[in-house]
Amino acid sequence: MTPLHAESRLRRAGAARAAAFLAVLAVLPFVFGQHWQVNLLVIAVMYAGLASAWNLLGGYAGYPALGHGAFFGLGAYAMAIGAGHLGAGAGYRPFLLVPLIALGTAVVVAPIARVLLRTRAVAFAVLSITVMFMVQTLAYNIRSLTGGSQGLAVPIAPFDAATFERPYYYAMAVLLVVTVGVCWVVRTSKLGLALNAVRDDEDRARGLGVQTEAVKLLAFVLSAGLTAAFGAVWAYYISYIVPGFAFDPLLSLVAVLMAFLGGRTTLWGPVVGAVLVGPAQQYFAYRFGASQLYLIAYAALFLLVIYLLPDGVIPSASRHLDRLRAAYRSHATRRDQPDQVPMEPVLPRGGRG
Amino acid sequence: MSALLTVAGLTKSFGGVRALDDCGFEVAEGAVSALIGPNGSGKTTAFNVITGYQAADSGSLSFRGRVVRRPDPCRLQRLGLARTFQQPRVFPGLSVLENVVLGRPQPWRALLRRRVPGADRRRAEELLEEFGLAAHAERPAARLSYGQRRLLEFASVLMADPALILLDEPTAGVNPVMVETMERHIRRRYDEGVTFLIVEHEMRFVMRLCDPVIVLDHGRPIACAAPTAVQNDPRVLDAYLGE
Numbered sequence: 001m002t003p004l005h006a007e008s009r010l011r012r013a014g015a016a017r018a019a020a021f022l023a024v025l026a027v028l029p030f031v032f033g034q035h036w037q038v039n040l041l042v043i044a045v046m047y048a049g050l051a052s053a054w055n056l057l058g059g060y061a062g063y064p065a066l067g068h069g070a071f072f073g074l075g076a077y078a079m080a081i082g083a084g085h086l087g088a089g090a091g092y093r094p095f096l097l098v099p100l101i102a103l104g105t106a107v108v109v110a111p112i113a114r115v116l117l118r119t120r121a122v123a124f125a126v127l128s129i130t131v132m133f134m135v136q137t138l139a140y141n142i143r144s145l146t147g148g149s150q151g152l153a154v155p156i157a158p159f160d161a162a163t164f165e166r167p168y169y170y171a172m173a174v175l176l177v178v179t180v181g182v183c184w185v186v187r188t189s190k191l192g193l194a195l196n197a198v199r200d201d202e203d204r205a206r207g208l209g210v211q212t213e214a215v216k217l218l219a220f221v222l223s224a225g226l227t228a229a230f231g232a233v234w235a236y237y238i239s240y241i242v243p244g245f246a247f248d249p250l251l252s253l254v255a256v257l258m259a260f261l262g263g264r265t266t267l268w269g270p271v272v273g274a275v276l277v278g279p280a281q282q283y284f285a286y287r288f289g290a291s292q293l294y295l296i297a298y299a300a301l302f303l304l305v306i307y308l309l310p311d312g313v314i315p316s317a318s319r320h321l322d323r324l325r326a327a328y329r330s331h332a333t334r335r336d337q338p339d340q341v342p343m344e345p346v347l348p349r350g351g352r353g
Numbered sequence: 354m355s356a357l358l359t360v361a362g363l364t365k366s367f368g369g370v371r372a373l374d375d376c377g378f379e380v381a382e383g384a385v386s387a388l389i390g391p392n393g394s395g396k397t398t399a400f401n402v403i404t405g406y407q408a409a410d411s412g413s414l415s416f417r418g419r420v421v422r423r424p425d426p427c428r429l430q431r432l433g434l435a436r437t438f439q440q441p442r443v444f445p446g447l448s449v450l451e452n453v454v455l456g457r458p459q460p461w462r463a464l465l466r467r468r469v470p471g472a473d474r475r476r477a478e479e480l481l482e483e484f485g486l487a488a489h490a491e492r493p494a495a496r497l498s499y500g501q502r503r504l505l506e507f508a509s510v511l512m513a514d515p516a517l518i519l520l521d522e523p524t525a526g527v528n529p530v531m532v533e534t535m536e537r538h539i540r541r542r543y544d545e546g547v548t549f550l551i552v553e554h555e556m557r558f559v560m561r562l563c564d565p566v567i568v569l570d571h572g573r574p575i576a577c578a579a580p581t582a583v584q585n586d587p588r589v590l591d592a593y594l595g596e
Contacts (some may be wrong), residue, residue, distance in 0.1 A: 191464045193447070197455050200444035207404065207426035207436060209458030209513065218464075265446065 017268065021180075025173045029166055038165040042172055042237060044278035046230050049176040050251070051258035051270030052183050053226035057219045058256060059264030060183075060192060062199030063117070064125040066252050067132030071109060071224040073247035075101050075231030077139065080152040080241055091157055094236050095171050101232045106225030113220040117213070120202070129249070136247035151242035154235055168237040175233065176271075179226050183267055186219070195219055254281070261305055263312025272313055355418075357382040357517055357548050358403070358434070363412030365398055365572075372398040373409070374572035380517065385539065385549040387563035387580075389556075391593055395572040396552045397439060400519050404436045405429055417516065431458055433516035437523065439552075441502040443509075445495035449486055452494050452505055453477035456512030480508045484538070500531040507538065517548045524555045536562060560584070568592065 025045070029038050050068065057063050078101045083094040116127050139146045146152060159167055186192045194215040197205035206212045235241050254277070255270075262273030280301060288294035309316040356379035365373040372395045380386050388396050401407040403414060405424030414421045416434055444452050454473045469477075481487045484504045489497060497505060503523065510518060523539075524532045532555070539549060539562060553559050559566060559580065566583045568576040570592035576583050583589055 185465070188468050189465045190459050190468060193451060193455060193468045194459075194464070196447055196451075197444050200446050201442055203406065203426070204438070204442045204444075205455070207406070207430060208456050208509065209427055209430040210455065211427065211461075214461075215464070 014267075021271075022177065025177070029169050035165065038169055040278070040282060042165055042169045044274060045169065045172040045176050046234060047255060047258060047278055048271045048274035049172065049179045049230050050227060050255040051262070051274050052176070052179045053223050053230070054255045055259045055264055055270045056183060056186060056195075056226075057216075057223040059259055059270075060186065060199065061195040061216055061219045063216065063220075064121065064256075065128045065220075065223070066125050066256060067128035067130070068223070068227045068255060069247050069249055069252040070128075070132040070135045071105055071227040072231035072234070072251060073132075073135060073139065073243070074105050074108070075228030076235035076241050076246040077146060077152065078104065078228070079232035079235040080154045081145070083154050083236060084152070087155060090155060091159070092167065094157075095167075095233070098171070098175070098229050098232045102225040102229040105228035106221040109224040110217065110221050113217055113224070114213075117216045117220060129252075132247060132249060132252060136243050139243035139247060146243065149242065149244075151240055154239045154241070156239050157236070165237075168233060171233045172230070175226070175229050180267065180271065182222060182226065186222070187267055191215055191218065257302055259312075261302070261309075261312055263314035263316075266312070266314045269312050269314045276313070355382055356380065357417060358550070359415045360399075360403060361413050363399065363402055363414075364410045365395075365402055365407065366410055371572050373402065373412075376412070376569070376573050378567050378574050378577060380548060380550050381565075382548055383543075383546055384565070385543055385551065385563050387559045387566040388550055388552045388569060389554070389559060389566060390569035394569040394592075396569055397521060398572075399569065400436060400521055400552060404434065404519060430513065430515070433513075434519070435510040435513060435515035435517070436519040437503070437506045437510060437521055439521040439525065441499065441506045443494040443497070443502050443505050445493060447494060448491050449494050449497065449505060450474065450477050450481065450490040453480055453509045453512055456509035458513055477512065480511060484508045485534070500527040503527055504531070504534065504538075507535070511542070515547070517550065518542070520549060520551045520553075522552055522554060524553065524558055532558065 028041055032038065032041060054065065054068055058065050079094065079097060082097045083090060086093055112131060116124060119127055140149055194210045197210055198212050198216060202212055258273035258277050259270040261277060263269030281298065284294040284297045288297055358380040361377040363373045363376040376399060388399065390396055402409045405426045414424055416432055451469060454469050454477045457473060478487065478490065481490055486501060486505060494505060523535050543549065551563060564579050565577050566580050567574055568583060568589050575588050575592060576586050
């Protein structure tokens, strides 16, 4: 098969996946209509979006950011303050703030990103966590703006009680679609190629004329801006935020682990990871929530998955499928040499940095 | 023939070791020059400094008649200076074709265009065909053998049509057939007017291909002449054998 044919086939499969995804997203709150179910859906869709947004920087560019909670919290506080000004009874209007908050966060974060991106690998991971705790500390201490540890109440929207969660669900769903769309555009563009090159060998990429500083910065601000957008909708949804939950280190980590679990070199990996981890998280919290054991159960699940599927679900599964297919083909064509199953070397795509 | 690249007074120390010590030489336009010397004589450091991967302590560099202050790999590449590495460096997670496509620098506004546009694909496929890698085009570069990676690295550098290519040990760890392939490709580009500066330990390769030969010892050039002259230069023999 010529590469051109393979490419067009890939497109058709991709379009089919996107259509199925949109359809499922649209009908989910009608299938699972209970309040607690829609609540779970809002959180799951949010995590799928956070993991996808993180993947722009952490997966495509290979920069292990662990402090995206900072941008989530910025978005949340921006929404709390903005919606507070709009006042109670604002209804859908606070949702209009979301794009502004995303844009504003992207702009504000750019100079910080520029400094952080001078470091790599472990140093970058540590610095990004540090930034998160710095912003959290600021939120605790700038009381006039954030209310400090007392938190900030967001006016509750006057939505119909029977379907109260739906506007939030659809806001999250639209954001998720936008995020996956951004990921798709990045992946299939020169920008994605440049980011992947940065992930594999940044110095050589620079030597080939790739504007590494610029593309990294672009990935960072896109990732941060989208993360802030989810934070904004989340704040309006839960209607009361405190620094400890808005700037949550666990939230940053969970999004990262979802991307890892699903496959951080892929488009749908973070979404798949969120679908798998979200319910598991809830289940563990429900079963072992009384003690802190649920966190340990959670960690154990991850160790197991990283051990068994180091590249994530999607790459591992597709590789297994390829190998099965190859084995089947060779079995069918060379019955005289049944021992010769072509062993494809199993190489992790893009290293484990 | 004029000098395409001129370095003068380059000095670079690592702790107490002077890897480059007042090092100066010229690379003539259209020539295939060799940079040889015993181990630790500063050849790779010279490459790193010239291509901007390491900052020199002092010295100056001019390329294509203009002085390059604070050399930077990205800018130099856009001026037409490209290099390969002692250990071949490819992007393992990218396909072989994408590795080559990446070699063509993109202007800002092209960032949102298609990952592999048709024009880039055709040019890259030509190069891969020429280097005997066409069959691997869609596979990840991680699957290639060591020698194939060298060829791929070379091919990706050519994508930008550079004026000067610095090759760091293009034959190291490569089988004899591949060495011939490499030589053939260098000759072809030489015929097209590309200038080369080659660090190499394999002397027969150097003698066949390069003129002039620049000899480094303790970070400074001790000879720059035709290969036969260098072979019989007592200072060179002394640097390699004597003490």
